[in-house]
Amino acid sequence: MQASRARLFKEYKEVQREKTADPDIQLVCDDSNIFKWTALIKGPSETPYEGGVFQLAFSVPEQYPLQPPQVRFLTKIFHPNVHFKTGEICLDILKNAWSPAWTLQSVCRAIIALMAHPEPDSPLNCDSGNLLRSGDVRGYQSMARMYTRLAAMPKKG
Amino acid sequence: MGDKEKEPVLEDDAMGSCSAWGNFEDDDVMQQQCSIQDDEAKKFPYVGDKEPLSSLAAEYQSGSPILLEKIKVLDEQYAAIRRTRGDGNCFFRGFMFSYLEHILESQDNAEIDRVKANVERSRKALQTLGYAELTFEDFFTLFLEQLEDVIQGKETSISHEELVLRSRDQSVSDYVVMFFRFVTSAEIQKRSEFFEPFIMGLTNTTVEQFCKSAVEPMGEESDHVHITSLSDALGIPIRVVYLDRSSCDTGGVSVNHHDFIPVATDLPNASGSTEKNNPFITLLYRPGHYDILYPKGG
Numbered sequence: 001m002q003a004s005r006a007r008l009f010k011e012y013k014e015v016q017r018e019k020t021a022d023p024d025i026q027l028v029c030d031d032s033n034i035f036k037w038t039a040l041i042k043g044p045s046e047t048p049y050e051g052g053v054f055q056l057a058f059s060v061p062e063q064y065p066l067q068p069p070q071v072r073f074l075t076k077i078f079h080p081n082v083h084f085k086t087g088e089i090c091l092d093i094l095k096n097a098w099s100p101a102w103t104l105q106s107v108c109r110a111i112i113a114l115m116a117h118p119e120p121d122s123p124l125n126c127d128s129g130n131l132l133r134s135g136d137v138r139g140y141q142s143m144a145r146m147y148t149r150l151a152a153m154p155k156k157g
Numbered sequence: 158m159g160d161k162e163k164e165p166v167l168e169d170d171a172m173g174s175c176s177a178w179g180n181f182e183d184d185d186v187m188q189q190q191c192s193i194q195d196d197e198a199k200k201f202p203y204v205g206d207k208e209p210l211s212s213l214a215a216e217y218q219s220g221s222p223i224l225l226e227k228i229k230v231l232d233e234q235y236a237a238i239r240r241t242r243g244d245g246n247c248f249f250r251g252f253m254f255s256y257l258e259h260i261l262e263s264q265d266n267a268e269i270d271r272v273k274a275n276v277e278r279s280r281k282a283l284q285t286l287g288y289a290e291l292t293f294e295d296f297f298t299l300f301l302e303q304l305e306d307v308i309q310g311k312e313t314s315i316s317h318e319e320l321v322l323r324s325r326d327q328s329v330s331d332y333v334v335m336f337f338r339f340v341t342s343a344e345i346q347k348r349s350e351f352f353e354p355f356i357m358g359l360t361n362t363t364v365e366q367f368c369k370s371a372v373e374p375m376g377e378e379s380d381h382v383h384i385t386s387l388s389d390a391l392g393i394p395i396r397v398v399y400l401d402r403s404s405c406d407t408g409g410v411s412v413n414h415h416d417f418i419p420v421a422t423d424l425p426n427a428s429g430s431t432e433k434n435n436p437f438i439t440l441l442y443r444p445g446h447y448d449i450l451y452p453k454g455g
Contacts, residue, residue: 003295003328010291065292066331066375092370095187099373100335101292101342 004064008034011103018105025108035060038074039108043152044116048144049077052152056111057087058104068098071107076151078144080118080129089114090124194244204254204324205240207451213238223402226410231398231441237451238441245376248383248440248447249334254324255438255449256393261307261320263437269304275391276301282343296336303333334375341383342368344390355382378445388417394436398450400443 012034015027024044030036037058043049055074061067071094073087081090091114093102102110123129131140214228239254241247260269276297283293303323306315315323323329345352349364356367359380371377388395398414416436439450 003332007291007295014289014291066335096376097370097374099338099369099375100296101288101339101369101373103289103292 004060004062005034007065008060011105014103015105022105022109024112025105027105027108035062035064037069037104039104041108041112043148044112047116048141049079049115049148049152052148054115054152056108058107060104065100065102068094068102069104069107070094071111076147077115078125078128078140078147079115080120080123080125080132081114083124084127088124090119090122201240201242202325203242203246203250203327203330204321204449206321207237207239210235210238221402223404223410224400227400227412230410230412231400231450234453235398235439235450236453239449239451241446241448243446245378246331246334248379249337249387250324250330251440251447251449252337252387252395252438253330253333254320255440257303257307257320257324258317259437260304261309261315261317264309266308269308272304272391272393273301276340279340279343279390282347283339286343286346288339288343293336293339296332296339299329299332300336303329331375337387338373338375340390341387342372344386345372345382348386348389352382352386379447384417389419392419393438394418396436396439397442397447398439400441 008029012029015029024042026040028038028040030038037060039056039058041054041056043052043054053075054077057072057074059070061069071089073082073089075087076084077087078084082088083090089111091110093099093107093110118128118132120129120132128140128143131137131143210228210232213231214225217224217228239251241251241254259265280293280297284290305311306313307320308314345356345368346364353364356362356364359382360367360371362370367382372383384395384397387393395417396414397417398412400412403413404410418436439452440447441450
């Protein structure tokens, strides 16, 4: 508990210091609870998520960094490796390939990379995975783009 | 995880009562797996008590005659065994205990200085490789503390009993394991050309991927690549005794061992030590698991 708090505090300071280093990620710690974080990440360019801003929720366990943070999308997203209802993310580093060498910031980078490079063979969203697996890239992209517009872009007045 | 629900079949309140985070199937699986592992693990501490070698024979009472023959051979050379928990970290936990116990008993200050210099070399290697200091420094600090604490005659000095207790305390043991994993990973990546062919043979992945997926995560089992690189990085020789069913044609049984002798990155002559080629850490390997062995008259 003490160790995880100390580690998170270091990450917090690092995030403050490097605020401008990674303009695609805005990582914020809950005011009253260092075990709860949210992040705003920009959809990578040349993907159907481009132009969207996606919110992630982090819940950090007491065993952190020996155990991974739980991360999920709060913003609706159509992606083979993200559960359409719950926002759960299928990413090895959040499961069995986790190691303390990762930080909350680098997890965000890994999630952005996953957005750009979906893994349709281990889908949490089968509809999305099946579109890609059957080679219907256009179908996948237009669905993903539609949800990006609906959920991840500011509403036009 | 192929067949995830396509239709939301769960009632909303059923989901709500599960957890505020909704229906996390993957996490459920992971949690269940963790709890099974925990239950299994709780049956045995990270590091057990010293047991006479006869306890090893007792395990195979009605088992393979070759193994029983081999245990008899072991019995001539080794006095005792100290078991470790089989959670994928057993090599590192065995190494940790064996090394700290050796320092505690030998009070070899030259060895401590030597290993500290190598620890700093590993720290530099990680920095050079681009690892953020904050990701590994806590693990380094905790290991160096243990090393300081086994030196006697200080306020913080610990007894052998305390060393056993600490080795069973997750907050110490897991952190030291993680320290070794960082050191191992740094050494492999630093000498990636040397390790590449071995890694290709094991997993068919790149050196970096191997480190990310098979060295750094807790619970990933150790292979000869891990042992070689940890031994080299810290400059600590390790003897591994193999207990398996293999037998030689000549009829008589013998027990194979392999000594991992660190490549000479720093010549040990400074301390005038001739023990360099004589490992003070001996681990017993049975397929998939490492325990600690104690030589006779040691």
